[in-house]
Amino acid sequence: MRLLPSKVISPKVGRAAVDRYISGIGLGLLLLGAGCRGLRAERQTHALSTARQWSLRGSDFLQQEKYGDAENLFAEALRHSQADERAHWGMAEVLWEQGDEDQAIAHMEQAAVISGANPRGANPDLIVRLGEMAFARGDYAGALKQADAALSSQRDHGGGWALRGKVLQHQSDWEGAKFSFHRALAAQEHYPEVQIALAEIYQTSGRPQRALATLDAMMDAVQEDEVSSTAWLLRGQAFADLGQQRDAKLCLRQASLNATDEECELLLKVAEKQIDFGELAEARVCLGRALRHDPNNQNARRIQEQLDLSFQSFTSKSSLIGFELPTP
Structure with a gap:
């Protein structure tokens, strides 16, 4: 039997086959990798x-x-x-x-x-919250950095401007604080925290009328029982500076009613102003609440001495006209 010669594969054809084989393996590996990544991404998404x-x-x-x-x-x-x-x-x-x-x-x-x-x-809300945490810990440089970072992310972010103003107010940069607070109000018209801070700046800089206007704008947007004790105190101080004692007394009384016992310093400010107006019984109530919360408060002790002297003075004057003051 005659044998047929075996088919000879040329070297060139052999290399091509091998290349195709290797390419097929590579493609398979790529597809397998892509499949694994897809599966992993699907698990992460889930x-x-x-x-x-x-x-x-x-x-x-x-x-x-x-x-x-x-x-x-x-x-x-x-x-x-x-x-x-x-x-x-x-x-x-x-x-x-x-x-x-x-x-x-x-x-x-x-x-x-x-x-x-x-x-x-x-x-930017998260960045501002980071800044508020820094401010609460006394890291004012860190708080200012976060405020600026929030504003870099969103230039008209009310919270970023509010935080910036808060830091600058703490640093007694009144003009910088006012500018920042006004930018915050431009971004968010009703912003009680900012409006109160702005009113404080106007009040301390001798502009009680502007302080009242700022507080009025805030109070027009809320119910009266939603107004904070700080806002009532500021209104009372502004009315007092304008010589409107009747309105000032009403606001101070409301500040006392709205304040919690934990607002010790605010209660002391109310008491001190009430002493100035001769409302000694009301002042004693505020002072008593503050002392119950913080019996060792030195400022409270100072106001206590002031109140005692005022009671003594009032008693002396009353006895001269035949009027006996009831024991407080």
């Missing part, structure tokens, strides 16, 4: 979605000031995904309320970093 559901529930509890429940829910959210901006924000707020300031700031910083990955840029 984890983030789950985390956001937990953090949304945590936000509800945080709003209700149920900090223990909120902390558990935010922790669960972060267990699912460290990329949940809301979970870091919520955990920061809970820890801040619990007094763990360092960890609170760390979580708020992480929330701001995550928000920075957004195509629209970092969330």
Whole structure:
């Protein structure tokens, strides 16, 4: 039997086949890698979605000031995904309320970093909150830095201008503070915190009429029972400077009614002004509340001596005209 010669494969054809084989393997590996990355991305997306559901529930509890429940829910959210901006924000707020300031700031910083990955840029609200935390800790340079960072992200951000004004007011830069507060009001017309701060600047700089106008604009937008004790005190001081004692007394009385016992310094300011107006019984009530909250307050002791002298003086004058003052 005659054997047919075997088919000879040329070297050139062989190399082409090998190249196609290798290319096929490479393509397969690429497709496999892409599939793995896609699967991993899908898992991450699912984890983030789950985390956001937990953090949304945590936000509800945080709003209700149920900090223990909120902390558990935010922790669960972060267990699912460290990329949940809301979970870091919520955990920061809970820890801040619990007094763990360092960890609170760390979580708020992480929330701001995550928000920075957004195509629209970092969330200025988170940056401002970081600045407010810095201000509360006495880090005024840090607070100013965060205010400027927020304004770089969004130039007309009311909170950024408000924080900037707050820092400058603390540093006695009255003009800079007024400019910042006015920019904040341009961005947000009704802004009680800013309006009160602005009124304080006008009042301390000898412009009580402008202080009243600022407070009136604020009070026109709220119910009377929503007005803070600080606003009532400022109105009382402004009316007093304008010589309108009747209105001043009414405002001081309202400031006392709205104040909590924890507002010790405000109560002392009210008492001191009431002594000036001769409303000694009302002053004693305010002073008593302040002393119950802080028995060792030196300012309160000074006002107590002032009040005692005023009672003695009033008693002496009353006895001269045959009128006996009831024992307080």
